[in-house]
Amino acid sequence: MxxxxxxxxxxxxxxxxxxxxxxxxxxxxxxxxxxxxxxxxxxxxxxxxxxxxxxxxxxxxxxxxxxxxxxxxxxxxxxxxxxxxxxxxxxxxxxxxxxxxxxxxxxxxxxxxxxxxxxxRRATLGVQLPTKKEHGVIIIDTGANAECTPEYLEQFALIGSAYAETFGRVRNPRIGLLSNGTEAHKGNTLVKQTHALLEVMGQNGWIDFAGNIEAREVLSGDVDVVVCDGFAGNVLLKSIEGTASFMLSLLKKVFFANTMTKFAALLVKSQIENLKKVMDYRxxxxxxxxxxxxxxxxxxxxxxxxxxxxxxxxxxxxxxxxxxxxxxxxxxxxxxxxxxxxxxx
Amino acid sequence: MEMEILKQLIADEFDEIDVDEQTGFYDDLGADWMDMLEMMFACEEEFEIEIGETRMKEIQTVGELVELIRQLSKA
Missing domain, CATH: 3.40.718.10 (Isopropylmalate Dehydrogenase)
Known part of the structure; x- marks a missing residue:
């Protein structure tokens, strides 16, 4: 290559x-x-x-x-x-x-x-993150398009689906729409209009649409692709990065609290290294x-x-x-x- | 000739074949600035001219772009 x-x-x-x-x-x-x-x-x-x-x-x-x-x-x-x-x-x-x-x-x-x-219509940034399950989740868009139309998001669902199929080797990717509630009526105008478009595609079997998904469920592994506009996607991504970094610092404090916990840290050192690798963007x-x-x-x-x-x-x-x-x-x-x-x- | 070539470029960019000189890029084709930049790059390459962002910002309709291309092609 x-x-x-x-x-x-x-x-x-x-x-x-x-x-x-x-x-x-x-x-x-x-x-x-x-x-x-x-x-x-x-x-x-x-x-x-x-x-x-x-x-x-x-x-x-x-x-x-x-x-x-x-x-x-x-x-x-x-x-x-x-x-x-x-x-x-x-x-x-x-x-x-x-x-x-x-x-x-x-x-x-x-x-x-x-x-x-x-x-x-618009190129987009799709970022793959690890989930609770074995496969990852693709968040699309994560910052390329802060202003979006429902048609852009409809395309992002298909683009994310193509990425999950080819790169992630997912046979029939499940697609979620990022919103502030799982019910179809939740969300701002953009989300509601996009929901209507994706629902039609889902009902006709063109995509596997799982409906709305809340930010706290993004890493659950229940969906393969999370669709959102670039503004929400970027805020979501940075929040996840910040939370992960915060959790690691808390973990470090726990392990370095006293001699006993330091000894415990030694016992799980390789697992901690693996965890750090999962969270390391590099x-x-x-x-x-x-x-x-x-x-x-x-x-x-x-x-x-x-x-x-x-x-x-x-x-x-x-x-x-x-x-x-x-x-x-x-x-x-x-x-x-x-x-x-x-x-x- | 310019109109025919431009129609093809618009079809590629906007997936729209039913356009005439009155068609508005923003009002009828739903263009935004990125679309207009892509049109500008495509026209510059196709007609071997230099339009530039300042001139492109003034363009509203297909007819206005055709006229600009004709002017720049003569220069």
Whole structure:
């Protein structure tokens, strides 16, 4: 697989990208196209005493900052590592791209430079989280589209479903709609209108719609996909991250309370390490921007080398699973349903 | 000729084939700014012109965009 890495987009510069990619190459192979200021990339290889074998360096002098306006950077920073990388992806020079730059810029850049899957109205961010059960749950959208229409959310349900089927290998994903109560009449106007659309799709067997789901049940594992607008999804995601971090700090306090509890901690050390791994975003490293016609993944802005190695693992798994083709199939079906008057919007 | 090409671009972008010069991007096609940016990029590539965001922000109807494309193509 040929993996394009935007080497300059993150907060920590190109160093962790290179170290992470070398580590990933050692573990799983692949060829890498590193996009960025070539002089700085070469210097980082030398500084870390690493070989450039398996890496193609592509020069891109501009850098997109976290403060840059997403819609303007695509036009004004065409020589940025993100834009050059996205154009290489569009031309088919790589199979997947990972960038840790400004989320808005990456979304806009991917939409404008690579293009959406036909029929998709808005690209979206779907994040997979662990649940009480063996399988994960996909929350979609987690921040790409703060303002949504019921039609966007209807599409997110299908996009999330395609992601769960292809990447999560779920045969018939159950879809829940995030709301402030499980009853159909609960929620704001957007949620109620979306509920009506998804209910019709569910009644006709086009999706497995489980109805509304409350935030406290998101990690129960009862549904495979949770649909929401980007504002609610982002608040939900950050709340989960914050709660997880708080719980870990409480656990640490319990184990470090006295000699006895410290001894107890030693006995369960490996289990605690496993728990920390489950909660560590670096293990996954990157999340796909769903609805773009070619695979694009967003890594955390502050990704270190461990996170980059995780991001590359995720990207390689994602790029090979055919989510884009499945989304295209679902959009085609949705279009047919609307044209035949089977959808109620 | 510009109108025919633009109709195709609109069909790709908005999934709508029934458009004429009076069709409004925002009012009739339900466009938002991201849709208009995509239209701008598609037109710039197709007609080999540079529209820019400032000019694009003034466009309301398909006819206005056709006229702008004609002007920029001549320049």
């Amino acid at each position: 040929r993996i394009i890495l935007d080497a300059m987009g993150g907060d920590l510069g190109c160093e962790p990208v290179i170290v992470g990619a070398v580590e990933a190459r050692r573990a799983a192979g692949h060829d890498y196209i590193l996009v960025g200021d070539v002089e700085r990339l070469r210097a980082a290889f030398v500084r870390n005493k690493l070989s450039e074998d398996g890496f193609t360096l592509v020069h891109a002098p501009d850098i997109i900052t976290m403060e840059d306006d997403p819609t303007r950077v695509v036009r004004e920073k065409r020589q940025s590592s993100m834009a050059v990388g996205l154009m290489a992806l569009k031309r088919g020079e790589g199979d997947v791209l990972i960038s840790s730059c400004n989320t808005g810029a990456l979304l806009t850049g991917a939409t404008l430079l690579v293009g959406r899957v036909p029929g998709v 293990e996954v490293g990157a999340t796909p921007i769903l609805g773009i016609s070619r695979p694009v993944l967003k890594a955390h802005g502050a990704s270190d080398a461990v996170a980059w190695a995780g991001a590359i693992r995720s990207a390689a798994n994602y790029a090979g699973c055919g989510t884009e083709a499945r989304i295209a199939e679902k959009m085609e079906i949705l279009k047919g349903l609307k044209e035949n008057g089977n959808g109620n919007s």
